[in-house]
Amino acid sequence: MKKTRNTRQRVVILDILRESHEHPTAESIYREARRVLPNISLGTVYRNLNFLRDQGTVREIRPSEGGSSRFDGADIPHAHFHCVRCSALLDIPLPPVLGNLRFEEERISTVSLVDLHVIGSCTGCEGAATN
């Protein structure tokens, strides 16, 4: 019984993440989840996000400018661009060269993910600054 409920919560949280392209925070996932599961608590959302992250199903992104972690449920490998001016967090394609990375490092056994973060200004902010 309890197991079924926990699984349902996890499915709802994962659905919200898969449908969002905004990299929501735990708080905004919580607000969405409550529409489907009115009794869900913020603590439960955090617990499930931590579980899914540890499992490798979702990625936790800590913004370079600080603030709340954002979450990503996309299962396609991609990199992230952080705009230092407007705090936008954009999905960008992973440069193909990274797919063939080899590390001459005997301490690494296998690589499951290369987590690339690119920091700079987005075109919207750059345009606003020069006009």
Ligand SMILES: [Zn+2]
């Ligand atoms: Zn920007």
Ligand SMILES: [Zn+2]
């Ligand atoms: Zn992403």
